[in-house]
Amino acid sequence: MFVKGSIDELAIFSGPSLFNDFKSTSSLYQPELSRFLQYSKTFFDSQHYTNNGPNTRLLEQRLAEFHQVKYCIAFSSGFWAIALTMKELALTGKTEVLMPSFTYRRMADITAWVGLKPRFCEVSADTLAVTYETMKPYINQQTALILGMHPIVNCCDVMGLQQLGKEHHIPVMFDAVESMYEAIAEGKIGSFGNAECFSLHASKLLNGAEGGYVTTNDEALASALRLKRSYGFAGQDNCIMEGGLNAKLNELHATMALANLDELPLLVAANKSNYELYRHLLSNVKGIRLLQFDECYQTSYKTIVVEFTDDWPFSRDETVSFLNAERILARSYYSPALHQKKMLYPVCDAELPLTDYLSKRFALLPCGDFVNKDDISTVVTFLRFLSDNAKQIKAQQLVWGKP
Ligand SMILES: *Cc1c(COP(=O)(O)O)cnc(C)c1O
Numbered sequence: 037m038f039v040k041g042s043i044d045e046l047a048i049f050s051g052p053s054l055f056n057d058f059k060s061t062s063s064l065y066q067p068e069l070s071r072f073l074q075y076s077k078t079f080f081d082s083q084h085y086t087n088n089g090p091n092t093r094l095l096e097q098r099l100a101e102f103h104q105v106k107y108c109i110a111f112s113s114g115f116w117a118i119a120l121t122m123k124e125l126a127l128t129g130k131t132e133v134l135m136p137s138f139t140y141r142r143m144a145d146i147t148a149w150v151g152l153k154p155r156f157c158e159v160s161a162d163t164l165a166v167t168y169e170t171m172k173p174y175i176n177q178q179t180a181l182i183l184g185m186h187p188i189v190n191c192c193d194v195m196g197l198q199q200l201g202k203e204h205h206i207p208v209m210f211d212a213v214e215s216m217y218e219a220i221a222e223g224k225i226g227s228f229g230n231a232e233c234f235s236l237h238a239s240k241l242l243n244g245a246e247g248g249y250v251t252t253n254d255e256a257l258a259s260a261l262r263l264k265r266s267y268g269f270a271g272q273d274n275c276i277m278e279g280g281l282n283a284k285l286n287e288l289h290a291t292m293a294l295a296n297l298d299e300l301p302l303l304v305a306a307n308k309s310n311y312e313l314y315r316h317l318l319s320n321v322k323g324i325r326l327l328q329f330d331e332c333y334q335t336s337y338k339t340i341v342v343e344f345t346d347d348w349p350f351s352r353d354e355t356v357s358f359l360n361a362e363r364i365l366a367r368s369y370y371s372p373a374l375h376q377k378k379m380l381y382p383v384c385d386a387e388l389p390l391t392d393y394l395s396k397r398f399a400l401l402p403c404g405d406f407v408n409k410d411d412i413s414t415v416v417t418f419l420r421f422l423s424d425n426a427k428q429i430k431a432q433q434l435v436w437g438k439p
Contacts, residue, residue: 103226114235117248130180168196217336244293323348349426369398
């Protein structure tokens with residue numbers, strides 16, 4: 037229920053917040069406890085808690101089927117799935133990983149951790165993602181790897197990036213964390229490039245509390261990653277690979293992920309109906325454009341992303357702060373972009389005017405398991421209230437000072 041009589045009741049002007057509990061943009065889906073316990077019995081009874089346990093193996097098998105790919109290798113986090121794959125695939129003697137700047141906040145850190153340098157490139161304004169055309173100009177003698185990052189809504193130019201890699205003999209990997217459920221005309225995400233990486237963090241579509249995995253059709257890569265994640269051990273006291281570390285997924289996390297994998301269709305159905313409600317309600321709010329999911333192929337409808345267009349009376353950052361004050365945990369979309377931040381490690385210089393422009397315009401609205409239809413209606417009514425009272429709010433802000 038929306039309850040703001042006048043702008044004095046806005047939380048930024050010290051009114052009471054709209055919600056008592058926070059409305060987040062994370063998925064945070066919880067499976068049936070009975071299902072979790074049922075899967076738990078497997079590892080509990082066998083007392084096999086980690087080191088390639090039964091549920092980890094079952095999860096890998098089921099995810100390989102899900103993504104229609106030969107191999108799936110599970111890790112303790114998305115971070116290690118990405119870092120080890122990057123290290124394994126990067127061309128020896130080359131230094132740069134080609135990636136968008138308008139992307140996941142920690143991507144440059146992961147690259148630096150691997151000892152490589154991010155080379156940031158532009159994205160397409162239509163998809164907010166990298167394409168053949170946006171990446172090609174940045175290929176150079178030092179390019180070790182092409183990193184295709186899927187955007188939060190829909191997919192990047194998968195076939196274009198594969199083509200680019202082929203033309204220049206450079207490996208291609210995808211960070212497919214945001215596209216775990218998606219498909220394109222050519223097939224399920226998970227089977228493209230040299231490898232694709234995913235996260236099982238609680239905030240992602242498939243909640244394993246923590247965890248990650250890699251999918252690939254390359255047997256040699258799959259074996260190398262399996263060795264690397266467990267100190268390079270091939271059997272007891274038989275270390276056959278240097279540079280390994282412990283990045284194994286344990287059975288508790290595999291169990292959580294398995295239980296959630298069974299319920300994924302339920303989560304997606306709920307996401308879809310929430311998305312449809314947002315689309316309906318936002319269609320008559322001037323200045324806000326909802327990013328639409330491509331429904332031709334499979335999609336998760338996971339995250340609600342909107343653009344604040346030139347017709348919207350406030351900046352994106354101002355709007356996010358109004359919402360946050362009401363306990364609506366809207367977040368800016370990948371902002372600041374990576375090239376706009378000061379890094380402690382070397383990155384390649386970049387001038388990316390389109391990314392600069394785009395990085396000020398988009399935000400995520402509440403979604404996931406904690407958000408119901410009333411919440412969505414309240415959020416959209418609140419946005420309309422902001423717009424209807426923009427003049428007064430701006431006048432009041434002059435008195436109060438901007439947030
Ligand atoms: C969350 C996320 C990661 C990292 O995954 P963790 O499991 O949290 O380490 C990588 N890439 C993207 C796009 C993400 O959203």
